[in-house]
Amino acid sequence: MAVSPELEGLRRIVPSRFVSFSFPNPFLGGAPNPYGDSYAGECIRVAVLDSPLPAPSVPSTVAMLVPAGRHRDWIFSTRAGHLHLLLSSTHVSRFIILGPELSAPSPRVVSCVSRPEPDPAHARLLPLLLALCPAAAFLGNARHAVPDVPLLTFHDDLLRLAPVKVVAGPVVGEMVVEDVAIDCAPGPVELRRRLRFKRMPCLVQTQVRLCPSSAAAAAASSSLLEALDGSGGLLQPEVGGSLVEPYLQAMVAGLAVIAPSVDESIQSGVRPTCLCAGVGGGSLPMSIRVGLQFNVLGVEADSVVLDVARNHFGLVEDEFLRVHVGDAIQTIEEFSRQGEADMNFSAVMVDLDSSDAMCGVSAPPLEMTHANILLSAHTILHHHGVLILNVMPPPADVSFYQGLVDVLRQVFSELYEIDVGNGENYVLIATVSPIETRVTDNSGQFLTELRKLAGDFLEHIRKI
Known part of the structure; x- marks a missing residue:
């Protein structure tokens, strides 16, 4: 089947190539429509993405139906969302997404319970899916002349x-x-x-x-x-309450390694200080400020993000929580050069993701893994301070995580890890000085309050 002359190039895999086009709706004319009566347009949208990873000799192709009502969601309508879905699948060379055209109306409130079922649609879509398979999928398939193109459905909570x-x-x-x-x-x-x-x-x-x-x-x-x-x-x-995101709970749990120092500071009447590199909606700095009685400085690159945090997520600035618009990594470097006493932080918490969406979802940015930046973070920390990093290794770079661990070992005294358990996030905890007590020791008021925010993640801290 020839889809169109301009799509002839799809006969071979080209890493990171992304194309989308309209195709006559195969569900018209009495065919079972996986979207029911809510959508019966003349055309469907087809988007094709080739993996950025090298293709094997026999490339595999999978396809996915967009969940009902979510065809305008960026997960399914953008190249970045498409890439995440591809990299979340195992050993896939080409990923095809099919659904209503983006111009089709969608309800203001989307019910996500009803999902399109793939089985009735598969037979109708199979000729199109086979036409979009790379030629190598046929030529290298000696035992099966026709390659298998499974039709997936998307499930979330x-x-x-x-x-x-x-x-x-x-x-x-x-x-x-x-x-x-x-x-x-x-x-x-x-x-x-x-x-x-x-x-x-x-x-x-x-x-x-x-x-x-x-x-x-x-x-x-x-x-x-x-x-x-x-x-x-x-x-x-809900402002200043328990954290929803498990990886944020794990980041807060990392403060347990300096619990004796924090307790000593609080008992002397001095509030511990924390630099939050990355603010987002503000849930992390607000929880640390309200729940743990820290002084917090948040650094966020985008002023509009801070406006959203204030107007929609309950971020409130006061004498104990300040936010600053700027590049967080550059701010750490500037503080290091200044060497001022009030930059003596108890903790630096880095929650920054990479700005390069074409590498997949990853954190922190590559710049943050350089030894000179980590040395700057070390410089602005208290003698008993700690650097806490949210880490999401890039799917295409298996050496990223170990490389980050190695450079942290060169700069800091001790290193701890929390596996968040979601298959994506790890939290690395690097201390300026050796830790003299067990990090899960239950003594002290600070650990009592910390456990309310971090839950069981205090038990998951391990030295590496």
Whole structure:
């Protein structure tokens, strides 16, 4: 089957190539429509992405149906989202996404419970999918003349999704604030507000719980799910409470390694200090300021992100929490050169992701892994201070994590690790001085308060 002359190049794999086009809807004319009666347009959108990794001699192809109502979601409508889905699949050379055209209307509140089933659609789509397979998939397939192209469905924990606001910042570009209902089985459903960037749509930058703004608001909605259907001012973010994101809980848990020093500081009447490199919606600095009584300085590259944090996520600045617009890594370098006494931080917490979406979701930026930057962070830390890094190794670079561990060993005294357990995030904890007590020691008021924010992650800290 020839799709069109300009797509002839799809006969071979070209690393990182991305194309999208319209194709006559194969579900018209009485065919089972995986999207039901809600969408019966004349065409569907087809997007094809080749893996950035070298292709094997017999490349594999998989396809995915966009979940109903989410065809405009950046996860499914952008190259960056497409790349994340590809890299999340094992040994895939070409990833095809099929769904309604982006111009097709979508509901204001998307119900995520009903998902298109692949089986009835597979037969109708198979001729198109085979036409989009690279020629090598046929030539190198001696035992099976026709390659297998599985049709996948997307599953996540969302029950309902309601966009709140889309804005653009000078540094991060477009971002979306959205309220969601999360399936927390076996626990109850939770309402949350989250922030995502278009450049990395599969990565939730900030996530906080939502609660009714008043008792009257709580009584006005008969269910949590209905609260998203035009909530207006009925819902508000939970400020300074327990952290939602497991990797943030793990980052906070990293403070346990300096618990004796923090306790001593608090008992002497001096608030410990923390530099948060990366603010996002502000849940991490707010929790440290409110829950642990730290003085916090947050550094965020994009002023619009800070506006979003203040207006939609409950970030409140005061004498104990200040935010600064600027490049966090450059700020660390500048503080190091200044050498001022008030830059003697108890902790530097780095929650920065790479700006290169074409490498997949990864953290921290490559610049942060350089020895001179880590030396600058070491310089601005207290003698008993700690550097805490959120790490998401790039999918295409298996040596990244070990390389970061090696350079941290060169600069800092001791190194600890927390495996967040989600298959993506690790937290590395580097200390300026050797630790003299066990980090899971339950003594001290600080560890008591820390456990409320970090939960069981205190038990997961291991020295490496």
